[in-house]
Amino acid sequence: MATTYFSKRNLHFLLHEVFKAEELAKYEYFSAHDKETFNLVLDSATYIADTIMHPNLRDVDRNQPELKDGKVTVHPKIREYLKAMGDAGLIGAGFSFDHGGQQLPEMINSAVSFILMAANNGMMYTGLTSGAAHLITSFGSPELSEFYVPNLLAGTWQGTMALTEPQAGSSLSDVTTSATPLPDGSYKISGQKVFISAGDHDAADNIIHLMLARIDGAPKGTKGISLFVVPKFRLDEQGNVVDNDVQSTGVYHKLGQKGVPAMYLTMGSNDNTIGYIVGEPHQGLRYMFQMMNEARIGVGMTAAAIATAAYYSALQYARERPQSRRLNEKNLLDAPQTAIINHPDVRRMLLFQKAVTEGSLSLLLEAARLYDISEVAEGEEKENAFLLLDLLMPVAKSYPSEMGVQSVSQSLQTFGGYGFTEDFPVEQLYRDIRITPIYEGTTGIQAQDLLGRKMTQKGGKGPQLLFAEMSKTIREASTHDELKPYAQQLGAELKRTQEVVESLMPHAMNGDTERYLADATLFLELFGIVVVAWQWLKQSVVAKQAMLTQNPQGDELAFYEGKLHTMKFYFHYEVPKTLGLAVRLKDTEVLTIVTEKELAL
Amino acid sequence: MATTYFSKRNLHFLLHEVFKAEELAKYEYFSAHDKETFNLVLDSATYIADTIMHPNLRDVDRNQPELKDGKVTVHPKIREYLKAMGDAGLIGAGFSFDHGGQQLPEMINSAVSFILMAANNGMMYTGLTSGAAHLITSFGSPELSEFYVPNLLAGTWQGTMALTEPQAGSSLSDVTTSATPLPDGSYKISGQKVFISAGDHDAADNIIHLMLARIDGAPKGTKGISLFVVPKFRLDEQGNVVDNDVQSTGVYHKLGQKGVPAMYLTMGSNDNTIGYIVGEPHQGLRYMFQMMNEARIGVGMTAAAIATAAYYSALQYARERPQSRRLNEKNLLDAPQTAIINHPDVRRMLLFQKAVTEGSLSLLLEAARLYDISEVAEGEEKENAFLLLDLLMPVAKSYPSEMGVQSVSQSLQTFGGYGFTEDFPVEQLYRDIRITPIYEGTTGIQAQDLLGRKMTQKGGKGPQLLFAEMSKTIREASTHDELKPYAQQLGAELKRTQEVVESLMPHAMNGDTERYLADATLFLELFGIVVVAWQWLKQSVVAKQAMLTQNPQGDELAFYEGKLHTMKFYFHYEVPKTLGLAVRLKDTEVLTIVTEKELAL
Structure with a gap:
């Protein structure tokens, strides 16, 4: 049984440092x-x-x-x-x-x-x-x-x-x-x-x-x-x-x-x-x-939570399990075996899990914050929060679920053969999380909701608001030399996403919904990667600020450094996946729509 | 219980039409x-x-x-x-x-x-x-x-x-x-x-x-x-x-x-x-x-088999399960619900499963053929077969396992909520297949074997032989207008793969094995996509020839058309994933090797 199943430090970082939950008290309802x-x-x-x-x-x-x-x-x-x-x-x-x-x-x-x-x-x-x-x-x-x-x-x-x-x-x-x-x-x-x-x-x-x-x-x-x-x-x-x-x-x-x-x-x-x-x-x-956003935040949270528990279980195992020597020290037979966390491939798997789980939690708390504002604010603030939430919701439900399944699979893999046994909780978490891409609207349904409704409703106001929010984060990140390349990369991803949308839009205009939405799930995947990149950049701005202004030491310094490192990992390992997705989404060859000549599947 | 768990027609196509198993009888041992x-x-x-x-x-x-x-x-x-x-x-x-x-x-x-x-x-x-x-x-x-x-x-x-x-x-x-x-x-x-x-x-x-x-x-x-x-x-x-x-x-x-x-x-x-x-x-x-190649073919085959059984189970369900109307007919409330196989997103999931499972089986039979020749042939033929097998083996073990896990997950998703229940066999297959990326050398170990040993041994003769085989398939495919664009695409992927290898090689030359192999698993993934693309092109050449020379009708025609269609699907949906992988592999930022400043994971 893992002794840690979530990080209180990370939860507090997100709630208080990134999203400043206590500022909600300015609204009468939460006062x-x-x-x-x-x-x-x-x-x-x-x-x-x-x-x-x-x-x-x-x-x-x-x-x-x-x-x-x-x-x-x-x-x-x-x-x-x-x-x-x-x-x-x-x-x-x-x-x-x-x-x-x-x-x-x-x-x-x-x-x-x-x-x-x-x-x-x-x-x-x-x-x-x-x-x-x-x-x-x-x-x-x-x-x-x-x-x-x-x-x-x-x-x-x-x-x-x-x-x-x-x-x-x-x-x-x-x-x-x-x-x-x-x-x-x-x-x-x-x-x-x-x-x-x-x-x-x-x-x-x-x-x-x-x-x-x-x-x-x-x-x-x-x-x-x-x-x-x-x-x-x-x-x-x-x-x-x-x-x-x-x-x-x-x-x-x-x-x-x-x-x-x-x-x-x-x-x-x-x-x-x-x-x-x-x-x-x-x-x-x-x-x-009208209750669906709340329910879908719940499913996304369940997925993020399960994947987080699996990550901490894998992390603990990787720190304690000795196996083999480091690759540059292979011939030192007398040397004791090293903990597997020191193998780059294991570290990659762990960073993937950390990037997915903390990125998911960040996105879900962002969604919850928008939910709160959409409930208690008034006028344009209320409406904008609602539109932004509505746009983010399919991603905030699907990204934690789909990527959570992959993340727990990597947790299991970190354990090697032991991960497949009932000796550790990870096999159970691997089973548990698999329902989340199905609950409350499957990933396919979420994708249709995103591309078919949320991207276009109210004249595309949702995407406009989102892109404005992202641009704000990009501007803040650009003031730090260490973050600037990532801010630029997010800017490029935004542009790529817009190009993809523009390439699909004619089908929507022509009323060919089936064609417009044929690869909606891939669009959801691409959109999810970009949105979570934004969340990571946002977290890293706060971490960087804290390092500059609070002179953190020891575990606190390590926590903030871990945030910057994981952000970089996300941008270097996860974000490039948009390249292939964009190629496919702009591709004109139709292969999944049934035509008269039925295919032998 | 699914009534079909594999396709005899496809197995015979691969054994007899693509790989001409009976030609092995020319060797004394199999005579x-x-x-x-x-x-x-x-x-x-x-x-x-x-x-x-x-x-x-x-x-x-x-x-x-x-x-x-x-x-x-x-x-x-x-x-x-x-x-x-x-x-x-x-x-x-x-x-x-x-x-x-x-x-x-x-x-x-x-x-x-x-x-x-x-x-x-x-x-x-x-x-x-x-x-x-x-x-x-x-x-x-x-x-x-x-x-x-x-x-x-x-x-x-x-x-x-x-x-x-x-x-x-x-x-x-x-x-x-x-x-x-x-x-x-x-x-x-x-x-x-x-x-x-x-x-x-x-x-x-x-x-x-x-x-x-x-x-x-x-x-x-x-x-x-x-x-x-x-x-x-x-x-x-x-x-x-x-x-x-x-x-x-x-x-x-x-x-x-x-x-x-x-x-x-x-x-x-x-x-x-x-x-x-x-x-x-x-x-x-x-x-x-010396027995490992045999054992690893066995694990790959187990993975391909489990994923195949799951695919046929999902295919049957998708054909029988009515749900919703086609997207361009959404307002026809009086219309009966359509079978879910007619929804592009479901069809995409099924084509993914077909592409992965039939691509895996093809690769494994290729490996088995090389194993046979390496056992019974003599001289250069024997040696070349052995080197090629040795190179393909990490892929032939890992691709079916890793992609098989994803494929069965898509089988499960095809069932929606029912996939999560014990009413259908797919939840069991989802559990069963998860061991295959661990058995007989985890995916991480396979990746180190591929990049650290198989790509470089004997002066890189293995990759030379493989590229020659692929070029042969590319030439054959280029004679058919319908296949030519895919032949060209495979050529471009080969070039991309070589560029990635060249970008990594300096680390091997410098003796920095840890750096050289840090992203080996991503190289294995890229290499696997390209190798299976070759297998699909190879299958499509045979299918195309059969269509031109045998005038197939009915189910036979549909079978060959299905092969061409799935090849196209693979090239349009799976192959573009190499773009992001290549970017990462050529990236100079190191994020997974432990340095003195230990990271807070």
């Missing part, structure tokens, strides 16, 4: 907070992570949920975890004081998620509950909020997002679960949902599904989908707790994240499932998508 | 064979794969070997498998008639491995037995051969390669297992071995370890290591079967390939382990390395 209250919350999360989560990393994985006689049993530590999270106020930390929350910024909430998920992502329960409760407080009636939210935020009830159906995964417009109006304003629900995370278990006293369904006679497609609260247990007219006919039909056994049951649920088998509408009819998908 | 006997062997392997292996893919994974009271129990089907393989003559197929074999070429043997490992790589037992028996017949005394080889080739005894020790993984020069000479010429063995695949189990009546150990007083390093046969059971002086004191200390539980026990073995706990020397003292590592 009760300062650096101290933020750190208290992070310490409280770290305590839960250290004492309940991390010690059970393996055990939760090895004892996966089982469905027996219609009941789902999960690891006994889950109940303890939910209670601790509720008691610490961490499930509702981001909620308003009115709803029993702490009015903490998403920046801090997502830093909390990062710590928790790095400790044990198999306990991924409370983010779902927060998300469900947030849908109710945002769009539901006061009665719904009053009844459901306190129990959810206390951790005694579990919330879920019940979207996916067997025939409707990426294509939510094909949802068919039905809702039939009843005289009292509630609805009778019938249908099936699959892959519902935490969709049933014995660690909570009730399960509250936020479920998409179609009211009888509703329009086809996305415009006919409504949102309902569908509890596992409801109160009947006499106020008695009764079963709401949400049957656990099956539990999926999975490659990873085994601690969380993914449920197959059937509603209405006994014609007795009642749902309570959230907001207006036919607005369900719109509501759900 | 008993022709296309028909080759195909009979392949059919026999397919029968075992279809009836014993593939139906147990999941079951073997779910019931991993357990060690209890010193005994290792494996899945009951393993014994059936070993017997069937022995009865069919497939374990010894490549051995000479003298040793009870069929004198089949490695090309056919490796095609057999491909079929078997695509069916169920959790039954990876017989390749180890062949390898162990081959060491005995190649270097051991006639007595050793006579006693051990028949039982090994019959599948009643299991062979292993016992190299790795807790402190000696990649660094075999640090092996410490000891061998003390006894008066009768045998040795008393003492030490520990780890990760010994099939190192103990109940499906064979005896386990025969080919073990590296150091004779008392032997020189340090690689020059003092000897090779021994160390059986689990031996005959004592009276001819009774006695336990040879090889204790099963532990069984590693692993991420994948769970069907094969990876054993922790202890020799000499009761001072009663006897070993029999193979060949001369202190030549053990040399013997082992």
Whole structure:
């Protein structure tokens, strides 16, 4: 078991030195907070992570949920975890004081998620509950909020997002679960949902599904989908707790994240499932998508956290494991073996992991900061933050996920044969992280969202704002001789990205969406590399400033030097990947669109 | 369960149309064979794969070997498998008639491995037995051969390669297992071995370890290591079967390939382990390395096979799974959902898998062909084949493994959420394949072998031979208008590769090995892309010729068109990756070599 699973120093560097989280207190909504209250919350999360989560990393994985006689049993530590999270106020930390929350910024909430998920992502329960409760407080009636939210935020009830159906995964417009109006304003629900995370278990006293369904006679497609609260247990007219006919039909056994049951649920088998509408009819998908940025930050954070835990595990091993001699000292047979961290190839693998994980975390905290501003600011500031967040979101979800998978693979490789065994946690993390490029919109969906919507909406205002932000960082970096070459390189990458977009745009203009988006995933990859390069340059400006003004020594000096070194590594090893991607994206040969002559695949 | 796990049509295309396996019959050693006997062997392997292996893919994974009271129990089907393989003559197929074999070429043997490992790589037992028996017949005394080889080739005894020790993984020069000479010429063995695949189990009546150990007083390093046969059971002086004191200390539980026990073995706990020397003292590592090309072809083949099985599973799913509408028909809500294979992004993922898996298989059969010629030809032909094989081997082991991991990840992604569940075999294949970049020399080790040894040995004759072969393919391809642009592109890639080598060579000349090899893994990646591009161009020349001369129709036409299309995909999507790699490799900034100022990693 690795003793370190995240770097508190790095998290504080990003929160306080790079993104200056405490400046959010200037907004009325966050005005009760300062650096101290933020750190208290992070310490409280770290305590839960250290004492309940991390010690059970393996055990939760090895004892996966089982469905027996219609009941789902999960690891006994889950109940303890939910209670601790509720008691610490961490499930509702981001909620308003009115709803029993702490009015903490998403920046801090997502830093909390990062710590928790790095400790044990198999306990991924409370983010779902927060998300469900947030849908109710945002769009539901006061009665719904009053009844459901306190129990959810206390951790005694579990919330879920019940979207996916067997025939409707990426294509939510094909949802068919039905809702039939009843005289009292509630609805009778019938249908099936699959892959519902935490969709049933014995660690909570009730399960509250936020479920998409179609009211009888509703329009086809996305415009006919409504949102309902569908509890596992409801109160009947006499106020008695009764079963709401949400049957656990099956539990999926999975490659990873085994601690969380993914449920197959059937509603209405006994014609007795009642749902309570959230907001207006036919607005369900719109509501759900308004929560999507928050949910996607959560997935990106989970990926960054898992990869971070794997990195620290690999780093520790590389420092301790002696194997072979340094290449220029090969013939010294009497010399003791050197720690593998001294082999350039191992160091390259470790720097890759550090570059990916710290770059991802930086981007996600940037996204969370924009989320906060888009929620609490006003006028143009609010709108700009929202547009920028919306543009960055597909990257902030996909880059940590896709590159995180590769990063954990390199963590595993660092261990050699031992990495493939259950003796170290990395094989589990390798399994766990693989879901993140699928959750909450696959990478392919994110790519279509980025190129097909976010790059072009509002006349391309999002990219304009982003390029302005990047240019600002480039200007700041250019004032330091050591950073100047990298500032110039980022400038060149920006230009390259713009050229790629210009080469694709005619297809969008011609209405040939299929052609325009055919290589969208490669564009997302290119865009991700450039955006994370920006994050690294941004971090290095702050590190450089600190070195010049604070005269850091010892570990502090090493920390800042490590930042500059990793930035350089990123620019020298990762950024050149844009060359091949740009060539492909500007290429006119079409090879993936089905034509009349069907290809033999 | 996927119904198809490999393409017989593609295997025959490569064996008979591209590499003309039957031409090997012109050599005396293979003269008993022709296309028909080759195909009979392949059919026999397919029968075992279809009836014993593939139906147990999941079951073997779910019931991993357990060690209890010193005994290792494996899945009951393993014994059936070993017997069937022995009865069919497939374990010894490549051995000479003298040793009870069929004198089949490695090309056919490796095609057999491909079929078997695509069916169920959790039954990876017989390749180890062949390898162990081959060491005995190649270097051991006639007595050793006579006693051990028949039982090994019959599948009643299991062979292993016992190299790795807790402190000696990649660094075999640090092996410490000891061998003390006894008066009768045998040795008393003492030490520990780890990760010994099939190192103990109940499906064979005896386990025969080919073990590296150091004779008392032997020189340090690689020059003092000897090779021994160390059986689990031996005959004592009276001819009774006695336990040879090889204790099963532990069984590693692993991420994948769970069907094969990876054993922790202890020799000499009761001072009663006897070993029999193979060949001369202190030549053990040399013997082992002479078998290494064969072993590495085996690992590459396993990777290519696993990725192929995953590809066919994803392909079937993509053809059957309806989801969403085509992008240019998004507003047709009444239209039925289209199969996901019609989405460009899914098609891109599938073409990537096809390009990687068929490119890998082609390269491996090329390597096997060179192996055969290096074994049976004479003079310059033999030497050239050997040099070319030696050069290609690090790529033929690493490309299928590294790209296979990525390919299976794309197979999994093709399934969306279902890929993460145990409902489909792809999650298992994702776990299984991850060992291949580690087995038989990690990718980092392969990279050092390629750049540090194979590129420069014999005055760079290997690269000269390879470039000549590639130029031949380029000339052939240039005669077809459709292929000409790709022929030119490969020519340009060759030039780029040479420039990269020239930029690195000064470090080798200066004796700065550490600097020379610092980015060797990236060179291996670049070299692999170019070599596989050559294989794809080679395949496309054959496909194009067939289309011009044989007037193929229906499935046959589609097969050849698919070859050309996938070649184009490879050149348009994969080959451009060399751009970024070349930039990095020619970069003068050193970032991974430890200097005095230790970095904060």
